[in-house]
Amino acid sequence: MTNHSVIIKECLTRDIRFDLKEGEGSDAVNQTPQYSYAVCKLTTNRQIQGTGLAFTLGAGNELVCEAIGYLARFIEGREIEQLMAGFGAVFREMSNAPNLRWLGPHKGIVHLALAAVTNACFDLWAKSRGVPLWKLLLDLSPEDIAGTLDLSYLEEVLTRSEVIELLHKNRRSKSHIEQVVRTGYRGYDTSIGWFNYSNAQIQQKVKQSIGQGFTALKLKVGADEQERDIQRAHLVRDAAGEHAQIMVDANQRWSLPEAIEVCQKLEEIDPYWIEEPTHPDDISAHRELARQVHPLRLAMGEHIPNRVVFKNFLQSGAMSFNQVDAVRVGGISEFITISLLSKKFGIPVVPHVGDMGQIHQHLVLFNQLYVGHEPLFLEHIPHLRDYFKFPAKLADGYYQVPEEPGASSDFKDSIMK
Amino acid sequence: MTNHSVIIKECLTRDIRFDLKEGEGSDAVNQTPQYSYAVCKLTTNRQIQGTGLAFTLGAGNELVCEAIGYLARFIEGREIEQLMAGFGAVFREMSNAPNLRWLGPHKGIVHLALAAVTNACFDLWAKSRGVPLWKLLLDLSPEDIAGTLDLSYLEEVLTRSEVIELLHKNRRSKSHIEQVVRTGYRGYDTSIGWFNYSNAQIQQKVKQSIGQGFTALKLKVGADEQERDIQRAHLVRDAAGEHAQIMVDANQRWSLPEAIEVCQKLEEIDPYWIEEPTHPDDISAHRELARQVHPLRLAMGEHIPNRVVFKNFLQSGAMSFNQVDAVRVGGISEFITISLLSKKFGIPVVPHVGDMGQIHQHLVLFNQLYVGHEPLFLEHIPHLRDYFKFPAKLADGYYQVPEEPGASSDFKDSIMK
Numbered sequence: 001m002t003n004h005s006v007i008i009k010e011c012l013t014r015d016i017r018f019d020l021k022e023g024e025g026s027d028a029v030n031q032t033p034q035y036s037y038a039v040c041k042l043t044t045n046r047q048i049q050g051t052g053l054a055f056t057l058g059a060g061n062e063l064v065c066e067a068i069g070y071l072a073r074f075i076e077g078r079e080i081e082q083l084m085a086g087f088g089a090v091f092r093e094m095s096n097a098p099n100l101r102w103l104g105p106h107k108g109i110v111h112l113a114l115a116a117v118t119n120a121c122f123d124l125w126a127k128s129r130g131v132p133l134w135k136l137l138l139d140l141s142p143e144d145i146a147g148t149l150d151l152s153y154l155e156e157v158l159t160r161s162e163v164i165e166l167l168h169k170n171r172r173s174k175s176h177i178e179q180v181v182r183t184g185y186r187g188y189d190t191s192i193g194w195f196n197y198s199n200a201q202i203q204q205k206v207k208q209s210i211g212q213g214f215t216a217l218k219l220k221v222g223a224d225e226q227e228r229d230i231q232r233a234h235l236v237r238d239a240a241g242e243h244a245q246i247m248v249d250a251n252q253r254w255s256l257p258e259a260i261e262v263c264q265k266l267e268e269i270d271p272y273w274i275e276e277p278t279h280p281d282d283i284s285a286h287r288e289l290a291r292q293v294h295p296l297r298l299a300m301g302e303h304i305p306n307r308v309v310f311k312n313f314l315q316s317g318a319m320s321f322n323q324v325d326a327v328r329v330g331g332i333s334e335f336i337t338i339s340l341l342s343k344k345f346g347i348p349v350v351p352h353v354g355d356m357g358q359i360h361q362h363l364v365l366f367n368q369l370y371v372g373h374e375p376l377f378l379e380h381i382p383h384l385r386d387y388f389k390f391p392a393k394l395a396d397g398y399y400q401v402p403e404e405p406g407a408s409s410d411f412k413d414s415i416m417k
Numbered sequence: 418m419t420n421h422s423v424i425i426k427e428c429l430t431r432d433i434r435f436d437l438k439e440g441e442g443s444d445a446v447n448q449t450p451q452y453s454y455a456v457c458k459l460t461t462n463r464q465i466q467g468t469g470l471a472f473t474l475g476a477g478n479e480l481v482c483e484a485i486g487y488l489a490r491f492i493e494g495r496e497i498e499q500l501m502a503g504f505g506a507v508f509r510e511m512s513n514a515p516n517l518r519w520l521g522p523h524k525g526i527v528h529l530a531l532a533a534v535t536n537a538c539f540d541l542w543a544k545s546r547g548v549p550l551w552k553l554l555l556d557l558s559p560e561d562i563a564g565t566l567d568l569s570y571l572e573e574v575l576t577r578s579e580v581i582e583l584l585h586k587n588r589r590s591k592s593h594i595e596q597v598v599r600t601g602y603r604g605y606d607t608s609i610g611w612f613n614y615s616n617a618q619i620q621q622k623v624k625q626s627i628g629q630g631f632t633a634l635k636l637k638v639g640a641d642e643q644e645r646d647i648q649r650a651h652l653v654r655d656a657a658g659e660h661a662q663i664m665v666d667a668n669q670r671w672s673l674p675e676a677i678e679v680c681q682k683l684e685e686i687d688p689y690w691i692e693e694p695t696h697p698d699d700i701s702a703h704r705e706l707a708r709q710v711h712p713l714r715l716a717m718g719e720h721i722p723n724r725v726v727f728k729n730f731l732q733s734g735a736m737s738f739n740q741v742d743a744v745r746v747g748g749i750s751e752f753i754t755i756s757l758l759s760k761k762f763g764i765p766v767v768p769h770v771g772d773m774g775q776i777h778q779h780l781v782l783f784n785q786l787y788v789g790h791e792p793l794f795l796e797h798i799p800h801l802r803d804y805f806k807f808p809a810k811l812a813d814g815y816y817q818v819p820e821e822p823g824a825s826s827d828f829k830d831s832i833m834k
Contacts, residue, residue: 057516099474108525155672255572281725308698
């Protein structure tokens with residue numbers, strides 16, 4: 001180890017919760033969310049700290065923080081380059097932590113804790129090299145990337161060799177990368193259509209959003225009265241115009257029969273996708289729904305906890321858009337694994353942003369420039385801009401490429417304390 | 418409300434952990450388990466208390482206890498008969514508790530907490546009527562049973578009408594019930610074949626078990642060296658004889674390719690079933706494995722968290738034996754829902770016993786005498802006998818029907834404190 005070695009000293013946690021304004025963040029199932037983060041904070045022998053996020057809606061956020069404590073021993077005392085070179089194996093160890101594993105496996109509170117720890121490690125890695133996460137990832141060799149991944153339980157669909165080959169094949173040229181870095185990455189606005197906004201609020205927000213350069217917008221649906229959903233969908237379509245892409249999102253509210261019925265009515269406004277129509281564990285219901293409402297396309301992923309369930313959804317044919325979220329699955333490395341799998345199945349990745357886009361703005365660039373994913377757009381939710389140290393910058397509806405070292409997951413110092 | 422009303426005062430918790438003897442409880446994935454319970458304790462306006470269990474392996478058991486605290490408000494102050502008459506709706510409310518739901522949904526720590534609360538309510542209900550749980554359940558009308566169930570997300574496979582019809586149709590006569598109550602319920606012995614027992618220990622335990630009247634025994638497999646599994650399987654077969662039923666249990670250890678390979682070799686000893694060959698979320702891998710090793714049959718369930726995932730497994734055809742566990746899914750009512758669904762799909766229920774059989778000995782009687790399930794056998798694990806107030810009684814390999822009021826989930830007073 002050289003004088004420049006960055007060694008993890010302590011794995012600490014912060015329980016951070018943000019109240020939202022009236023109506024903000026509301027959907028058919030989660031009516032009064034409190035956007036919260038179970039933060040893993042890694043101190044080191046240097047001035048640098050790693051910050052890793054898992055996202056919750058407040059209640060039980062402290063339980064995720066406590067669960068993070070169980071994983072500290074796997075990374076405390078480790079030197080960052082050595083840790084990340086073999087991170088896939090460490091991730092596998094952590095996800096199978098003796099006895100703790102019983103509380104999953106690989107789902108729920110213990111897997112959110114793993115997300116926070118994984119994300120802190122990647123943030124620290126990028127900071128220790130003095131580069132933004134997207135640059136760290138683009139500069140890794142395919143073999144190095146493979147070393148960070150846990151591919152267990154995917155043996156019959158994605159081997160280490162296939163990962164390396166896929167990355168070699170899809171890696172874009174330096175000039176292509178530079179061009180994309182100048183342009184940025186298209187965003188879409190989720191914040192126009194919260195469930196508890198009034199019709200008037202929605203109309204005003206749509207106009208505002210179109211004015212800011214967004215051409216894709218999301219509306220929350222799943223009301224007790226179907227008529228409310230249909231009416232508001234028409235409202236958004238009329239306000240946004242025929243060329244805008246309108247997504248509708250039911251946050252798992254419907255049974256399969258309800259979903260079939262409402263989706264057929266929503267077809268009138270030509271939705272770009274129908275998101276989370278029913279229960280996130282219900283692969284067969286999604287498959288049947290997709291069959292029935294074809295050519296309407298379904299999107300899901302924010303509540304799919306791990307690569308095994310993603311594998312099953314991709315195999316089912318029900319998933320037209322993969323919304324994997326790096327603060328729901330076991331962090332950045334599992335996000336990468338799922339993105340690779342999704343590429344193999346020919347399904348685009350359009351992440352859900354429990355992180356408000358802070359980390360995902362790096363990951364979608366990696367997906368576009370190294371995995372060969374079509375750059376569709378990245379969800380944008382502006383409500384926590386004031387709290388991040390380096391809030392994502394959008395211009396004319398495009399995420400600008402971050403320049404600060406790390407994964408952009410730091411909150412302002414006053415908040416992290 | 419009458420003078421006999423039982424009203425829930427407080428919902429408390431106890432974090433109870435038991436160390437096991439060397440080797441006991443060990444399997445290929447969980448090598449050093451600590452059998453633990455997140456206990457929900459309901460105090461009332463009377464001398465009666467409800468005791469509900471969720472099972473863990475120790476680490477994080479306190480997190481389940483804390484999660485139980487979030488659910489207290491849904492039942493504190495409720496009168497038990499009124500609560501249970503509409504328990505299905507209360508269960509649905511609890512499982513969708515605002516913001517807490519994000520940590521599942523319906524899986525992991527928050528769903529284990531729900532199991533403990535649900536189980537405490539059923540225990541209290543039976544105690545308030547002065548009867549064992551099996552008798553309470555058998556005396557309920559089909560409509561009353563339906564009222565305790567949350568059937569959401571099963572609309573296309575199991576309606577309330579179907580539940581009532583199925584129960585009406587399968588309810589056994591009084592004389593039939595009396596006969597079964599005299600005989601008891603066949604057990605099978607899991608405790609002969611723990612992963613870390615030596616070959617000599619296994620041989621001795623098999624002989625002991627056969628001597629106690631068991632004719633079905635389980636061996637843990639999933640060793641790094643396949644040869645160890647094959648050798649020990651032959652050992653058990655030789656010691657138990659050709660007529661004994663031998664189950665092998667890999668506790669999720671194998672990838673799909675490994676499972677196919679090992680199962681084909683284990684076929685030599687004619688296993689009754691192969692249990693948890695691979696990841697519990699991997700419906701498609703189980704389906705493919707079942708296809709490849711047919712006519713070998715697969716069993717799974719101890720890590721399947723809710724009725725939606727069970728629905729998917731039953732639809733896949735991969736599940737030949739349903740091992741739903743009432744201290745893993747959302748408690749007794751969700752166990753009943755899944756048992757009804759399993760009956761509709763023609764798949765027998767042979768529960769995993771995170772509760773050591775204490776509660777399940779009641780539930781399998783209900784399944785046999787009201788749901789029409791074939792009475793195969795119930796898993797028996799004797800290691801915690803000394804700690805339960807009314808440990809399950811086995812004679813000649815048969816569970817004797819419990820007589821004490823409640824769900825047999827109480828620990829000795831010194832342990833509950």
